[in-house]
Amino acid sequence: MIFADRTAAGIALAERLVSAELDHPLILGLPRGGLPVAEPVAKRLKAGLDIVVARKIGAPGHPEFGVGAIAEDGPPVFDRDNLRYAGATEAGMAATLAAERVELKRRIRDYRGDRPAPAVRGRTVVLVDDGLATGVTARAAILWLRGHGAERVVLAVPVGAPSARDALSAEAEVVCLSAPDRFAAVGQWYDDFAQLTDEDVKAVLSEFITC
Template sequence: MIFEDRSQAGRALAERVAEAVGDVGARSIVLALPRGGLPVAAPIADRLAADLDIVVARKLGAPGHPEFGLGAIAEDGPPVYDRNNLRYAGVTEEDMAATLAAERAELGRRVRRYRGGRPAPPVTGRVVVLVDDGLATGVTAHAALRWINGRDPARVLLAVPVCSPQARDLLAPETDGVVCLSAPPEFRAVGYWYHDFAQLTDDDVDAVMQRFHHALK
């Protein structure tokens, strides 16, 4: 299954999410992982008539090889590490101190930029749908799910158009359900499953957030 772009993937995903959420759709909240998750999440929030907001997370890449994710952080939560990848890279959590500090600084910048002073979205007692454009290792979504679960939601669903089977299986215990349209055994990378997987900008985040009445100050 190849998606045209993130918006088309979100429209395809929306009906499956609506079935999973049930008749509480309008009382749910859709949380996107920016930047890529927002264009996917917007059609889902439209379909549910739900609030849309963000959870800001950052991958923690291996020292010298930032594309190789060893862990992630979300909002003000603790780092979540992939123990297998740490062992493979020969890296300890202590070795990640400089990377962690740098990514916390960038995460803080994005929180300020995207929310403009608004508080983090309230999730206590709500059905939460966490959305991204795809899952390779799943480590960034893992950190976001830990952050959400620490705030006492009623239910948590993870929704993505495409994911690796390994990421789906890793994250299933952290959720009340994973909605994934395609989990190909030969996953490769998220962008492989999109015709248009253009890099998004902070302005793209603003455009979606403003449409859902979260105008940035």
């Protein structure tokens, strides 16, 4: 399944979620790439839209390969198999982790300003991203949501690696439209997978009154 762009993927994802029996859900996108997927989902479900800000911790020399992640003010989450594959250790990732925390805090300030993080306690939350590769960033966000009292967490993505989808199914309900065996990167399943900016994120958020 190839998606034209993130908006088209979000429209397809929304149609699947309509039948998921969601009780007044709050839609949370993972910026940057997850937010334009989350926008049509929120519109179709007539739900509030906000964000959970997370950062991938990339392997030494290969920053696109996630060995861990952090979300909001939560602790780091590491993938032990990926760490081993990259020849890295949690202790050895301390400098990278510190740099990612600085960038995480910058994005939170830029995206939210003075607004608090979304109140998720007792809520049904649909966490949306544009795809799952290793799944470590989504896992950090799920654990942050659980730690803040979300009653039901649904992870919704247009496409994902089968291994990431299956691993995350133990921690949240997973809705994944396509999980191809020959999965190399999220972008290969989109015709248009343009890089997004902080301004793109803020433009989407400005259209919604958060819940």
